[in-house]
Amino acid sequence: MSNAEQNKKVVERWFTEFWGNPWNPAVVDDLGADNLRVHYPMHGPRQGKETVKK
Numbered sequence: 001m002s003n004a005e006q007n008k009k010v011v012e013r014w015f016t017e018f019w020g021n022p023w024n025p026a027v028v029d030d031l032g033a034d035n036l037r038v039h040y041p042m043h044g045p046r047q048g049k050e051t052v053k054k
Contacts, residue, residue, distance in 0.1 A: 013031065
């Protein structure tokens, strides 16, 4: 499998499990870096795995 194909699978998993219904918080630990930062336009940025999972 090429790097592009591997990257696509990671992105697909993130969108399916993080943004999907049902939500799977384990994906944050599996795929997220320790300094993960997610920006929620309505709520502002969240940094760190535990904060992102909340």
